[in-house]
Amino acid sequence: MFYRQSGVHHTRYQTARRLWPLPADQRLVWLLLALAVAAPLYMSDLYLSSYMLPWLIWSAAALSLTLLMGVAGQLHFGFAAVMAIGAYTSIHLTRAGVPFELALIGAGLMSAAIGCIFGAAALRVKGLYLVMATLAMQYLVDWTIINVPAISGGAQATLSTPDVRFLFVPLKGDAMLYYGALLWAVIVTLLVLNIKRTSFGRALVAVRDKDFAASVIGVNPFKFKLLAFFTSSFLGGVSGAVLAFCYYQAVTPEQFGFNVSIQLVAMVLVGGLGSVVGAYLGAGFVLLVPIILTNLVAGAAVAGWISVSSNLLAHIPLMVYGALIIGFILFEPLGLAKIYDNLRKYFLVWPFRHTQS
Amino acid sequence: MKGFMKGLVGAATMAAVGFSGTASADDNAIKFGLLQDFTAVYTFVTDEYNQGQRDYLRLINEEGGIHDHTFEAIVRDTGNEPQRGIEAYNRARREGAVLVDFLSTPVSRAAVNRVLEDEVVMITVLHGRGDASEGQTFPFVFPMMATYWSQAAVLLDYIDRERGGLEGKRIAHVYIDSPFGREPVPVMREIAERNNFEVRTFAYPSPGNEQSATWSDVRRFRPDFVVLWGAGGGQAVSVREAIRNGIPQENILSVVWMAETDARTIGTEMATGIKRFEAVATGTDYPVMQRLMEKVIEPGHGAGSSDNVGTTYYNIGVASMAVAVEGARIALEEFGPPLTGDKLRQGMEMIEGFDLDGMMPPITLTPEDHQGGGYGRVSTWNGETWEPVTDWFTAYQDVVWEEIEKDAAGFREGR
Numbered sequence: 001m002f003y004r005q006s007g008v009h010h011t012r013y014q015t016a017r018r019l020w021p022l023p024a025d026q027r028l029v030w031l032l033l034a035l036a037v038a039a040p041l042y043m044s045d046l047y048l049s050s051y052m053l054p055w056l057i058w059s060a061a062a063l064s065l066t067l068l069m070g071v072a073g074q075l076h077f078g079f080a081a082v083m084a085i086g087a088y089t090s091i092h093l094t095r096a097g098v099p100f101e102l103a104l105i106g107a108g109l110m111s112a113a114i115g116c117i118f119g120a121a122a123l124r125v126k127g128l129y130l131v132m133a134t135l136a137m138q139y140l141v142d143w144t145i146i147n148v149p150a151i152s153g154g155a156q157a158t159l160s161t162p163d164v165r166f167l168f169v170p171l172k173g174d175a176m177l178y179y180g181a182l183l184w185a186v187i188v189t190l191l192v193l194n195i196k197r198t199s200f201g202r203a204l205v206a207v208r209d210k211d212f213a214a215s216v217i218g219v220n221p222f223k224f225k226l227l228a229f230f231t232s233s234f235l236g237g238v239s240g241a242v243l244a245f246c247y248y249q250a251v252t253p254e255q256f257g258f259n260v261s262i263q264l265v266a267m268v269l270v271g272g273l274g275s276v277v278g279a280y281l282g283a284g285f286v287l288l289v290p291i292i293l294t295n296l297v298a299g300a301a302v303a304g305w306i307s308v309s310s311n312l313l314a315h316i317p318l319m320v321y322g323a324l325i326i327g328f329i330l331f332e333p334l335g336l337a338k339i340y341d342n343l344r345k346y347f348l349v350w351p352f353r354h355t356q357s
Numbered sequence: 358m359k360g361f362m363k364g365l366v367g368a369a370t371m372a373a374v375g376f377s378g379t380a381s382a383d384d385n386a387i388k389f390g391l392l393q394d395f396t397a398v399y400t401f402v403t404d405e406y407n408q409g410q411r412d413y414l415r416l417i418n419e420e421g422g423i424h425d426h427t428f429e430a431i432v433r434d435t436g437n438e439p440q441r442g443i444e445a446y447n448r449a450r451r452e453g454a455v456l457v458d459f460l461s462t463p464v465s466r467a468a469v470n471r472v473l474e475d476e477v478v479m480i481t482v483l484h485g486r487g488d489a490s491e492g493q494t495f496p497f498v499f500p501m502m503a504t505y506w507s508q509a510a511v512l513l514d515y516i517d518r519e520r521g522g523l524e525g526k527r528i529a530h531v532y533i534d535s536p537f538g539r540e541p542v543p544v545m546r547e548i549a550e551r552n553n554f555e556v557r558t559f560a561y562p563s564p565g566n567e568q569s570a571t572w573s574d575v576r577r578f579r580p581d582f583v584v585l586w587g588a589g590g591g592q593a594v595s596v597r598e599a600i601r602n603g604i605p606q607e608n609i610l611s612v613v614w615m616a617e618t619d620a621r622t623i624g625t626e627m628a629t630g631i632k633r634f635e636a637v638a639t640g641t642d643y644p645v646m647q648r649l650m651e652k653v654i655e656p657g658h659g660a661g662s663s664d665n666v667g668t669t670y671y672n673i674g675v676a677s678m679a680v681a682v683e684g685a686r687i688a689l690e691e692f693g694p695p696l697t698g699d700k701l702r703q704g705m706e707m708i709e710g711f712d713l714d715g716m717m718p719p720i721t722l723t724p725e726d727h728q729g730g731g732y733g734r735v736s737t738w739n740g741e742t743w744e745p746v747t748d749w750f751t752a753y754q755d756v757v758w759e760e761i762e763k764d765a766a767g768f769r770e771g772r
Binding site: 044045046049050051054143146147152153154156157158160247248249250252253254255287290291294295298309310311314315317318 | 488
């Protein structure tokens with residue numbers, strides 16, 4: 001009814017292969033895009049700069065990671081380090097007078113290069129062993145940043161981002177920063193969506209499902225594992241640079257610590273491995289739910305609904321958050337994206353009950 | 358499916374309540390945003406510190422406020438995450454906060470540019486950027502107590518004056534491997550050059566639960582004194598390791614983050630004799646603490662357990678709010694209501710010789726100096742409590758200010 005399939009006839013391969021073949025999906029995507037573009041008009045600066053902006057950037061980062069973890073099946077527990085490399089590279093490049101657009105590409109290339117070196121471990125090891133290798137990357141990069149003042153920026157270990165222009169527009173003010181992040185999120189989204197339906201994407205999936213089987217059918221696991229690390233690290237590096245320039249505006253080593261890596265993995269897992277919608281939902285969940293819960297509980301305490309010690313009060317959101325994660329995983333182990341998918345399938349045949357898949 | 362829809366509606370309702378935020382109680386209240394880390398890294402200090410802050414604000418309110426203004430604390434947990442801190446900051450600013458205190462170096466660092474732009478006062482008591490003491494570059498940031506550089510200077514000067522001089526000594530700087538741990542090193546090296554002694558640095562990995570490898574290096578160095586630069590759980594481990602490696606308690610000195618809890622963790626007997634830098638006096642034997650006991654704690658208005666009253670971090674919290682309230686008082690007298698961030702800044706810059714009746718060193722803030730002089734003293738654990746062994750003093754401020762100027766210049770140039 002809502003997602004009506006009747007009357008949708010594909011007479012050319014092109015239309016059948018579109019990203020969103022159903023008109024309902026197309027309308028939804030356009031609506032969301034319009035809402036996102038118009039956000040500065042109807043959202044207060046608080047929600048624009050503290051909710052939408054970080055959500056978009058972290059979604060882009062989660063998308064980069066889901067390409068590696070979900071599509072190519074290579075676990076990465078040091079993705080914050082990849083973003084750190086991007087952030088620091090872009091800042092040092094812009095400082096040196098390189099235009100911001102080139103600095104972004106430079107940030108991506110640097111992250112991709114270093115990411116590939118550690119990704120090379122993936123050629124030998126799989127699963128938990130790869131987790132260890134990427135964890136090593138996290139700690140090595142952290143250590144290097146902290147211990148090399150030339151990178152971290154001296155005793156204060158803080159680097160402010162210089163004022164930059166992106167395509168002749170100064171990157172300044174809530175709206176411009178937001179549009180910068182939105183543009184990057186849209187680019188990564190389209191890229192990942194398209195990768196999933198190209199031969200490259202299918203090769204990654206083949207490697208994910210069984211690398212020696214992939215090898216048998218002529219997909220070179222060596223090449224595609226490295227390519228997966230390269231692409232994902234490139235996107236992660238640029239996301240890190242966008243995070244630095246559009247959101248933090250001052251970069252410190254703590255912003256890319258181990259806990260951020262875990263958060264990114266959580267975003268990908270809670271959202272749904274390999275899913276584009278899932279990256280958005282997961283990033284929103286991991287990033288925003290703790291904030292909303294904190295405000296909720298603090299609001300309830302101010303209103304006098306709960307009277308407990310401030311220590312316990314601060315931990316209630318954490319308990320609820322933990323319970324929510326367990327709840328969602330129990331309810332749908334495949335993540336938030338699967339919940340959305342179930343919902344969509346339900347409406348696909350509504351008012352009838354049964355879906356085909 | 359039905360259950361799912363129900364859940365969805367429930368989640369949406371919760372989100373709506375969450376987004377609607379909280380209504381403020383009193384419009385004439387001066388709002389301070391105490392947006393701190395109650396759940397992650399700074400938990401060793403935040404509870405007591407925040408309790409002291411809120412109890413002091415309560416005391417001022419109980420005593421009728423200042424010039425018809427009461428104080429309201431906006432308390433939020435940031436979990437030490439910059440993005441949550443920024444959200445909490447933006448929200449508090451919208452609710453009208455004129456002052457924020459994050460008590461978290463990563464969050465404060467991320468907020469520096471924002472508070473400078475929004476003209477909101479940010480106090481960075483014993484955390485944050487040390488170079489923010491340079492008031493011309495950081496007009497809205499107030500470290501207001503001794504920076505880590507000043508703390509190192511005070512500790513070294515104490516050795517120089519009371520422990521047989523620095524000349525020819527070997528001093529081990531044992532620190533948590535982070536920018537915080539490394540921060541005092543340039544100042545210590547400079548002082549070492551002047552006084553002709555040796556400083557060697559030894560890092561242990563964060564969070565500091567395991568330091569034995571580091572301490573066997575320290576042992577080989579055979580230091581005369583050990584300066585500990587850590588915080589939280591790692592501190593007690595450091596002291597235990599130092600003692601195990603044959604360093605007498607009297608020769609162990611610590612940065613400000615060493616409190617009653619740490620002494621108890623080490624063992625009250627075993628900890629006897631260790632020294633620490635002290636920014637604010639401990640205990641309740643001060644007029645302001647007596648007022649607090651009488652008007653807030655005894656009537657049961659305290660923000661937390663009364664056992665915490667008078668502890669190291671509680672008193673630092675009280676002192677931090679006392680300075681802020683004093684700044685607000687001057688600002689209201691000089692410029693009249695309503696109190697804005699800019700007026701509060703100017704008020705705080707007029708604070709002169711404020712010592713909270715002897716509970717803290719006399720603090721003088723000026724438009725140039727937001728550190729307040731860099732005073733402190735050294736105290737020792739006597740088995741039951743921290744007991745001062747020196748008077749309030751300040752040392753090597755020329756070296757400290759060289760460092761402050763250097764980093765502040767870096768910030769101005771956009772580094």
